Amino acid sequence: MNHIGQPYPVHDSVSKVTGRALYTTDIVLPRMLTGAILFSERAHAKISKVDTSAAEALEGVQAVCSFHDSPQLIYNSYHRFVGHDLPEDETIFSQEVRYIGDKIAAVAAETPEIAKKALRLIQVEYEELPAVFSIDEAEKEDSPSVHTNYPNRCPDINLETGDIENGFLEADYIYEDVYYTPAVYHAALENHCAIADYSPDDHLTVWCTSQNIFATRLLLGKIFDLPRNKVQVKKPVLGGAFGGKVPMSVEPVAALLSKISGKPVKVELSRREDMNGSSTRHGSKAKIKTGIKKDGRITAQEIEFIVNTGAYHTGGNSIASAICYKLYQLYKNINLKITAAPVYTNTTPAGAMRGYGAPQMMFAHQVQLNKIARQIGIDFTDLQLKNLIEPNSVNELTKSSQGNVRGIDCVIKGKQLFNWKHRKQQKSSSPIKHGIGMAVCSLWNGVYGVHVDGTGIRITMNEDGTFIVHTPTHDMGQGTSIAIIQIVAEVLGVQIDDIRIVESDTDSCLWDLGAFASRGIYVSGEAARLTAEKMKNELLKHAADYFNKDPDQLQLKDGQILQKSDLSKVVKLADFANDLLLKKNIYLEVNHFYSSEADRTSNAAHFAEVEVNTESGEVKVLDYLAVHDIGQVINKMGAEGQIEGGVQMGLGFALSEEMVRDEKGRLKNPNFKKYKMFRASEMPEIRLSFIEKKDYPGPYGAKSISEIATVPVAPAIVNAIVNALGKNFYALPIRPEHLKSKK
Amino acid sequence: MEINIILNGVQKAVEIEERWSLLRVLRDQLGLFGAKGGCKTGDCGTCTVLIDGEPKMSCVILAKNVDSKTITTIEGLSQKNNLHPIQRAFIDAGAVQCGYCTPGMILRAKALLDNDIDPSRQQIREAINPSLCRCTGYQKIIDGITLSSQYIREEVRT
Numbered sequence: 001m002n003h004i005g006q007p008y009p010v011h012d013s014v015s016k017v018t019g020r021a022l023y024t025t026d027i028v029l030p031r032m033l034t035g036a037i038l039f040s041e042r043a044h045a046k047i048s049k050v051d052t053s054a055a056e057a058l059e060g061v062q063a064v065c066s067f068h069d070s071p072q073l074i075y076n077s078y079h080r081f082v083g084h085d086l087p088e089d090e091t092i093f094s095q096e097v098r099y100i101g102d103k104i105a106a107v108a109a110e111t112p113e114i115a116k117k118a119l120r121l122i123q124v125e126y127e128e129l130p131a132v133f134s135i136d137e138a139e140k141e142d143s144p145s146v147h148t149n150y151p152n153r154c155p156d157i158n159l160e161t162g163d164i165e166n167g168f169l170e171a172d173y174i175y176e177d178v179y180y181t182p183a184v185y186h187a188a189l190e191n192h193c194a195i196a197d198y199s200p201d202d203h204l205t206v207w208c209t210s211q212n213i214f215a216t217r218l219l220l221g222k223i224f225d226l227p228r229n230k231v232q233v234k235k236p237v238l239g240g241a242f243g244g245k246v247p248m249s250v251e252p253v254a255a256l257l258s259k260i261s262g263k264p265v266k267v268e269l270s271r272r273e274d275m276n277g278s279s280t281r282h283g284s285k286a287k288i289k290t291g292i293k294k295d296g297r298i299t300a301q302e303i304e305f306i307v308n309t310g311a312y313h314t315g316g317n318s319i320a321s322a323i324c325y326k327l328y329q330l331y332k333n334i335n336l337k338i339t340a341a342p343v344y345t346n347t348t349p350a351g352a353m354r355g356y357g358a359p360q361m362m363f364a365h366q367v368q369l370n371k372i373a374r375q376i377g378i379d380f381t382d383l384q385l386k387n388l389i390e391p392n393s394v395n396e397l398t399k400s401s402q403g404n405v406r407g408i409d410c411v412i413k414g415k416q417l418f419n420w421k422h423r424k425q426q427k428s429s430s431p432i433k434h435g436i437g438m439a440v441c442s443l444w445n446g447v448y449g450v451h452v453d454g455t456g457i458r459i460t461m462n463e464d465g466t467f468i469v470h471t472p473t474h475d476m477g478q479g480t481s482i483a484i485i486q487i488v489a490e491v492l493g494v495q496i497d498d499i500r501i502v503e504s505d506t507d508s509c510l511w512d513l514g515a516f517a518s519r520g521i522y523v524s525g526e527a528a529r530l531t532a533e534k535m536k537n538e539l540l541k542h543a544a545d546y547f548n549k550d551p552d553q554l555q556l557k558d559g560q561i562l563q564k565s566d567l568s569k570v571v572k573l574a575d576f577a578n579d580l581l582l583k584k585n586i587y588l589e590v591n592h593f594y595s596s597e598a599d600r601t602s603n604a605a606h607f608a609e610v611e612v613n614t615e616s617g618e619v620k621v622l623d624y625l626a627v628h629d630i631g632q633v634i635n636k637m638g639a640e641g642q643i644e645g646g647v648q649m650g651l652g653f654a655l656s657e658e659m660v661r662d663e664k665g666r667l668k669n670p671n672f673k674k675y676k677m678f679r680a681s682e683m684p685e686i687r688l689s690f691i692e693k694k695d696y697p698g699p700y701g702a703k704s705i706s707e708i709a710t711v712p713v714a715p716a717i718v719n720a721i722v723n724a725l726g727k728n729f730y731a732l733p734i735r736p737e738h739l740k741s742k743k
Numbered sequence: 744m745e746i747n748i749i750l751n752g753v754q755k756a757v758e759i760e761e762r763w764s765l766l767r768v769l770r771d772q773l774g775l776f777g778a779k780g781g782c783k784t785g786d787c788g789t790c791t792v793l794i795d796g797e798p799k800m801s802c803v804i805l806a807k808n809v810d811s812k813t814i815t816t817i818e819g820l821s822q823k824n825n826l827h828p829i830q831r832a833f834i835d836a837g838a839v840q841c842g843y844c845t846p847g848m849i850l851r852a853k854a855l856l857d858n859d860i861d862p863s864r865q866q867i868r869e870a871i872n873p874s875l876c877r878c879t880g881y882q883k884i885i886d887g888i889t890l891s892s893q894y895i896r897e898e899v900r901t
Binding site: 007009010012013014016017018019020021022023025026186187188189190191237238239240242270271476477478479637638640641643644645646647648649671672673677679680681683685686 | 841844869880
């Protein structure tokens, strides 16, 4: 293959290194106003009065709105397609605010300074209501209700398979533990931003930091009562997302301000506003009961998983179901009883974030298993190998094949590369302790079996034999665009430079479910491959007349059409395309809509060595190895980059990141000074290895990478710390104060 | 008030308001959007520019305080359409994902390499430490700066 598996930089890297790339935050339109939002300063309150008259009177203010004069449609910001079943509990502005960051009112003004001043002139009277912040508080019977029409605990999702009772009877040991993970922040470096231009003919154009433009179009259409052809949503270059830009955010505010003022309006959140008012990873509480034989075989597990969905439901029930399915895709044990439920609290709504429930589940699960392995005296990797599913085994829930899952290979290869067996824990009396740890995980590619999972791609041939690909697959820096270019170039036998990509514009691209659930390579990549095959067939069909041969006797190679039996019979694509258009009036353009045809999982095993200073509480990651089963690698450079970035996010989850609130529900660390992410000097060198066993129906046997890279990091690190100190941990993040030995 | 600066090699007089940050002046007055406002509290490094050759966070520096100084932004790094070796190296090493941190990272790399053409990976880590990246785990950025050093030396030789 010419392009598949090769390293290529992201398609827009030249514009990014020169500062020419235009992100939403960089776009300036003629007559554009600055929009600003007044956010709630109370965690839970009824707004008895909003007086905007002084703001409206301020010179330079051109639009003011609040719940008094805004569309009242109740929606769910995660709504993806018509028929998507999600509880609806959000409005643009709230009369009852449910978290610090809920929207009360907004203004549009000629300058940022005037907009800020106008916000200060808006008078708000709050009638404070009791609030609740944690899972444990929200579950109490006398707990204040976040929504009067819903209980705090949303309906449970229950799954039970096998024979749970017998499974526990069969066990030699039974362990029961409770694990907690905090809400953490995506921290994409570009804050949420939207520019809206609502024209007098009721056409709405929106440029926004979204990883789901078609869902945003659908929601804006509902809110403003506009058909799809009157709402255009475009995603310019996007400065990171990680799931935080799946839900609609400030788009309807910008649209409303534009509709009122008759001018384009830009709303860009500050970092503090973004941390308070966008979304988080769900905090979680997991009760896990595990039955296990002396030889390390798991006989039964009973799990109750509660996630903190914050003030609004968003995708709460879908993350709860995602959590329920995970273990079936990883371990052989089917004696499983799992209950999962979201609970409401008066905190920032939680939503999709890299791994979608898997980081929470695998932290609890892998840390407990490591504890069990230590206590019953079995090497943790041996315990893994005894329990992981084999390739092509049958999923107990779907009764269909799991595909070419290679979790076992990841563990075996990782053990060898990490020198696991011979890297024994050093027992020392020094305050500096060393430990090694590991963890495994699997992650779904796409959402096959849950709901619709499709992507439409269009390929057009120019009259010089170059191609334009229109894709709705949002590139957020993860490199789906270059992967699609590689795939199309591979099929059409041309160079990377022969293909220009146009992406993420609802007017010019075909429909797509959105950029989440590890669907980029696995679903959109296959959609691109099939569309390119369609273009190839069209081309060869027309070339058949030219050569007077059947299409299957011809091939595309090096920008030419060749006759297989006589390679001297050849025509350049450039000449052929020109004649086709100008002499025969044939414009070659193909569209294809592909829906995922199977559920497949990527798999991984991560290994870490840490040094813990029990005097300072400092943890240094000395060595880190990530082994990934992702089928055929499409772009080596991109795949490596995804894992390296995923490890940075996972290390923060393990050791430093947490949205900390005070007793009033205010964020105590709403900035990058206090919200601690791993910086360059704290990161270890990361070693990588791939298991490249093809798995279909991914394109060329490829599977996805970006989300899974984060999932095993925290449990691998925690297990290394546990092994270093001989002390168990049950909550993230593990901070220095938890590691200092008491004097 | 008016300040006089040498911006990307060109002498410029700029009319500013006293309370404006340098970032605001670069973006809103001068149309240079390469420096980003990722936090505006001096904690993320996306607004990094070079002031008299030193990497600084332009979001927390008042424009009035750079009067008579030399400022280099990412737009001033390439000569017309010829990429600077550091820019080429960032591309070739895969140091760019979403790209929001990239201008700041490249300018930090330039300041580092101007002083020491052969830094260790640890020195590179320290030099880019003030800039956050959420995409790359920094690994390929460090690779990119190491490669930059090679490209610059090759360019000097030819």
